[in-house]
Amino acid sequence: MALIRIKQSISAISRGRFTIALALSFVLISHATDADEETRSRPLTSLSMGFRFTESTGEELFASACQGCHMPDGKGAVGAGAYPSLAQNSNLESGGYPVYVVVRGQRAMPPLGAMMSDAQVAAVVNYVRTHFGNAYRDAVSADDVKLVRPGK
Amino acid sequence: MRDEGNTGLRRRDLLSLIGTIAGSSAMYQAMTSLGFASESTYKGPVRLQGDVKGASVLILGAGLAGMTAALELRAAGYKVQVLEFNSRPGGRNWTLRGGDSFTELGGATQTCDFEEGLYFNPGPWRIPYHHRALLDYCKRLGVALEPFVQLNHNALLHGSGAFGGKPQRIREIKADLQGQVSELLAKVTQQSKLDEVVSREDREILLQALQSWGALDRNYAYNANLISANYRGYSRDEGGGIGATPLPSEPIKLSDILHSQLWRHLRNFSAYHFQSTMFQPVGGMDMIGKAFARKVGDLIRYNAKVTRIQQNDSGVTVRYVDSRSPETPQLAKADWCVCTIPLSILSQIQIDVGPRMKSAIDAVPYASSVKIGLQFKRRFWEEDEAIYGGISFTDLPIRQISYPSTGFNRSGRGVLLGAYVFEGASAYEFTSMAPSERVARAVELGSQLHPQYRAEFENGIAVAWHRVPFTLGCAGNWTDETRAQHYDSLCQIDGRIVLAGEHASYIPAWQEGAILSSLDAITRLHERVVRT
Numbered sequence: 001m002a003l004i005r006i007k008q009s010i011s012a013i014s015r016g017r018f019t020i021a022l023a024l025s026f027v028l029i030s031h032a033t034d035a036d037e038e039t040r041s042r043p044l045t046s047l048s049m050g051f052r053f054t055e056s057t058g059e060e061l062f063a064s065a066c067q068g069c070h071m072p073d074g075k076g077a078v079g080a081g082a083y084p085s086l087a088q089n090s091n092l093e094s095g096g097y098p099v100y101v102v103v104r105g106q107r108a109m110p111p112l113g114a115m116m117s118d119a120q121v122a123a124v125v126n127y128v129r130t131h132f133g134n135a136y137r138d139a140v141s142a143d144d145v146k147l148v149r150p151g152k
Numbered sequence: 153m154r155d156e157g158n159t160g161l162r163r164r165d166l167l168s169l170i171g172t173i174a175g176s177s178a179m180y181q182a183m184t185s186l187g188f189a190s191e192s193t194y195k196g197p198v199r200l201q202g203d204v205k206g207a208s209v210l211i212l213g214a215g216l217a218g219m220t221a222a223l224e225l226r227a228a229g230y231k232v233q234v235l236e237f238n239s240r241p242g243g244r245n246w247t248l249r250g251g252d253s254f255t256e257l258g259g260a261t262q263t264c265d266f267e268e269g270l271y272f273n274p275g276p277w278r279i280p281y282h283h284r285a286l287l288d289y290c291k292r293l294g295v296a297l298e299p300f301v302q303l304n305h306n307a308l309l310h311g312s313g314a315f316g317g318k319p320q321r322i323r324e325i326k327a328d329l330q331g332q333v334s335e336l337l338a339k340v341t342q343q344s345k346l347d348e349v350v351s352r353e354d355r356e357i358l359l360q361a362l363q364s365w366g367a368l369d370r371n372y373a374y375n376a377n378l379i380s381a382n383y384r385g386y387s388r389d390e391g392g393g394i395g396a397t398p399l400p401s402e403p404i405k406l407s408d409i410l411h412s413q414l415w416r417h418l419r420n421f422s423a424y425h426f427q428s429t430m431f432q433p434v435g436g437m438d439m440i441g442k443a444f445a446r447k448v449g450d451l452i453r454y455n456a457k458v459t460r461i462q463q464n465d466s467g468v469t470v471r472y473v474d475s476r477s478p479e480t481p482q483l484a485k486a487d488w489c490v491c492t493i494p495l496s497i498l499s500q501i502q503i504d505v506g507p508r509m510k511s512a513i514d515a516v517p518y519a520s521s522v523k524i525g526l527q528f529k530r531r532f533w534e535e536d537e538a539i540y541g542g543i544s545f546t547d548l549p550i551r552q553i554s555y556p557s558t559g560f561n562r563s564g565r566g567v568l569l570g571a572y573v574f575e576g577a578s579a580y581e582f583t584s585m586a587p588s589e590r591v592a593r594a595v596e597l598g599s600q601l602h603p604q605y606r607a608e609f610e611n612g613i614a615v616a617w618h619r620v621p622f623t624l625g626c627a628g629n630w631t632d633e634t635r636a637q638h639y640d641s642l643c644q645i646d647g648r649i650v651l652a653g654e655h656a657s658y659i660p661a662w663q664e665g666a667i668l669s670s671l672d673a674i675t676r677l678h679e680r681v682v683r684t
Contacts, residue, residue, distance in 0.1 A: 047549040047581050048576075048581060049312070049548070050577070051576045052577055053577040054577070063584060064577065064580060064581045064584055065577070065580045065584070067584045068580050068581075068583030068584040068616065068618050068619065069257075069583070069618050072258075077257035077258050077619075078257075079620075080497045080622050080623075080624070081497035081499075083624070107496075107499040107500075107517075108495060108496035108497075108499055108518045108624060108625055109517060110517040110518065110519065110520065110629065111517065115576070115577055
């Protein structure tokens with residue numbers, strides 16, 4: 001299903017590779033293709049009020065929780081250290097691995113398990129495993145997430 | 153929950169409430185008797201005595217931990233060199249002023265458009281009075297300090313679902329909570345319901361204390377009168393001449409305060425780290441980093457990105473690249489190494505240390521945090537609302553608005569902290585936005601507390617710490633479990649390498665933690681050097 005969103009960028013602050021200085025342009029975003037990942041940094045329609053994320057779809061959760069570090073195109077970034085690219089990432093082949101990392105964190109990556117429900121973790125993992133050049137069709141379930149929660 | 157009906161106190165609310173009120177004083181008493189509250193672990197300037205035998209030390213990172221080590225080790229006779237990723241000293245000790253620009257991970261560059269003299273501290277921004285090491289370095293390095301206003305009774309507490317979204321003054325919530333709880337306690341005391349735990353002799357004193365602390369009248373009631381107005385404020389202030397009679401104001405009912413949840417914010421003023429007096433350097437927090445750099449700047453090699461840390465029996469070798477010519481690897485060698493690189497980055501660098509230290513380096517996640525500075529055409533918070541410094545708290549995703557603790561009562565422009573988000577979903581959400589959108593969102597949300605935002609806003613700058621290239625996060629986020637398992641292993645000297653920084657302290661995310669960690673690390677390193 002294709003979604004049409006109004007993307008309004010406020011001013012031309014960004015000079016980097018993800019420059020998005022189009023004032024009030026219409027951008028077609030498709031769940032099925034990644035054609036627009038590079039320029040996608042769409043405004044969040046709502047912000048979570050509390051500790052936990054309130055978004056529910058994988059796409060929304062990626063845009064709220066993951067792209068801060070892994071970037072809107074999923075390709076990560078490099079500074080004094082680096083954020084790994086999720087694009088065409090063979091580490092995602094086994095769905096249990098990203099589920100574990102999202103719930104429990106890994107090295108400097110914070111554990112997000114306490115901020116998401118089992119269904120939310122499953123949704124965002126399934127989204128990443130089927131986007132950014134990944135095509136792993138064996139979806140993970142909320143029950144898979146339950147299994148890796150601390151104390152389980 | 154906010155939308156529950158007024159069905160009386162819930163047990164959890166009441167317990168939290170008592171924690172808020174009794175907690176701080178009970179905690180303080182416990183801490184004083186243990187000698188914690190009155191003493192810092194800082195014992196005055198570090199004394200590194202003895203022959204260092206020409207030893208050399210390579211310091212990685214020119215933040216406060218690194219520069220503290222550089223300053224003290226050179227003074228003790230070591231040959232010192234420092235490698236720093238940034239092109240400036242200070243690390244997270246950082247201030248943005250008009251003309252500064254900052255490129256975050258992902259490539260977005262922001263240029264700060266603040267008027268000359270106005271600034272914003274994206275990192276640390278306040279110094280508790282008990283951070284004695286940092287205060288001592290400020291004194292020794294000639295950094296002028298001024299008060300940082302943490303508690304301003306006239307700042308706001310705001311809940312989007314409380315009081316119809318109308319912000320309340322801190323003094324009203326604080327006075328009314330104290331008053332209403334005092335009345336409640338006085339009532340049960342007089343009804344002899346506390347006789348089992350309060351002796352007859354203590355009972356009268358308790359009533360007096362409640363009357364004094366809660367602004368109760370002579371019948372131990374908290375009512376609209378000039379006694380409560382003296383705490384919560386008047387509906388008409390005391391004046392001069394004819395018609396100057398002050399008028400009391402109407403206290404808020406206990407149930408309304410409880411359901412508003414606004415009492416939750418009061419702990420931000422009673423916690424040990426936020427008690428008066430707090431300080432800030434005059435002119436911006438980076439005055440501290442710059443003052444250190446005046447002493448040790450000649451030792452620092454900037455734009456140096458560390459890629460490999462090796463050690464053997466005879467010394468330490470660090471491979472790095474100059475970010476302006478990254479194709480040519482460079483080497484730095486020394487007898488010893490003090491590494492202050494944040495664990496978020498160090499965990500990605502190949503380093504020759506034992507498995508216990510390596511596990512510790514890999515065990516600490518880095519917190520998400522966002523700060524946004526906003527410039528306005530005028531200081532409307534002072535001119536319209538008599539808010540001079542301090543912090544307003546809200547349940548909106550911006551969490552806090554902090555008014556400048558400097559330049560009071562001046563006409564003209566001002567810069568305030570328009571959002572300080574630390575952990576929680578909204579920290580990640582703000583990080584995920586383009587910088588311009590972070591600023592726009594902070595203005596939109598902040599206008600719910602201050603409608604003047606819409607007309608007076610000029611420009612802003614937003615720093616999301618997970619997008620900061622030199623830290624990849626705000627600070628080390630330890631838990632009790634990870635500390636128990638890894639903290640000592642992180643702090644041990646491993647061969648010729650010792651780690652330092654806020655992450656190697658029990659005061660994470662505070663500059664004091666970085667300095668105390670560094671002083672401890674170099675003291676132990678020096679003992680080893682002198683002994684061998």
